[in-house]
Structure formats: structure tokens, C-alpha cells
Amino acid sequence: MNPHRSLLPAALRAGALLLGLTLAAGDTRADDWTGADKSKHLLAGAFIAAAATTASRDEFTGFAAGAAAGLLKELHDAAGHGNPSTKDFLVTVLGAYLGAKLTGYAITPDGVSYTFRWRFQ
Numbered sequence: 651m652n653p654h655r656s657l658l659p660a661a662l663r664a665g666a667l668l669l670g671l672t673l674a675a676g677d678t679r680a681d682d683w684t685g686a687d688k689s690k691h692l693l694a695g696a697f698i699a700a701a702a703t704t705a706s707r708d709e710f711t712g713f714a715a716g717a718a719a720g721l722l723k724e725l726h727d728a729a730g731h732g733n734p735s736t737k738d739f740l741v742t743v744l745g746a747y748l749g750a751k752l753t754g755y756a757i758t759p760d761g762v763s764y765t766f767r768w769r770f771q
Contacts (some may be wrong), residue, residue: 688741695745703753716746721765
């Protein structure tokens with residue numbers, strides 16, 4: 651077992667709390683769930699998670715990488731470099747989950763096979 655794995659959920663929870671507090675004190679612009687940037691957030695989270703899952707052969711690591719990228723992006727926005735959005739963060743996390751989970755599927759002439767295992771503990 652990866653010794654850092656037990657730290658990742660706590661770090662993500664702390665990051666999400668920090669993001670929530672930052673957004674509550676910051677810009678409260680209207681942010682539609684179907685905004686044009688949501689597809690970019692979904693795809694970015696999925697691609698980062700897929701790359702990390704492939705490199706590590708571990709879905710949890712891939713998911714954590716995609717979610718952390720979304721968290722860092724929104725914290726960067728909250729620091730005055732953009733418009734922070736909780737919805738953007740959540741869509742990026744959804745993309746990270748899908749990217750990590752779907753990376754292990756392979757379509758071959760013999761059918762669909764699954765090469766990785768979900769290892770949340």
C-alpha cells in the first residue's frame with residue numbers, strides 16, 4: 651500500500667474546505683452549470699486523471715491528481731487570477747473520476763476488458 655494514500659483523502663477534504671471558504675468570501679458571480687467552460691473542466695480533469703492512472707496503474711492516484719489539479723486551478727483563480735467557481739471544481743472532480751475509472755477499459759477484438767482495479771481504501 652502506498653504510504654501517502656492515507657494522506658490524500660485528508661488533503662483533498664482540507665483543500666475542498668479551503669476552496670469553499672475562499673469562494674464564500676470572494677466573487678459570487680452567477681455561474682451556470684451548463685456554462686461553456688464546464689466541458690473544458692470536465693475534459694481537463696479526465697485527461698489529467700487518465701494520464702496519472704496510466705502512469706501509476708492506480709485509479710486512486712489518477713483520481714487524486716485530477717481532483718488536485720481542479721483544486722489548484724480554483725485556488726489560483728481565487729487569488730485574483732480569474733473567477734473562482736465551486737461548480738467548476740466539482741465538474742473537474744467528476745471528470746477526474748470518469749477519467750480514472752474509464753482508463754482501465756480496453757476494447758479489443760475479443761470484447762471489452764478491464765485492466766485496472768479501483769483501489770479506494
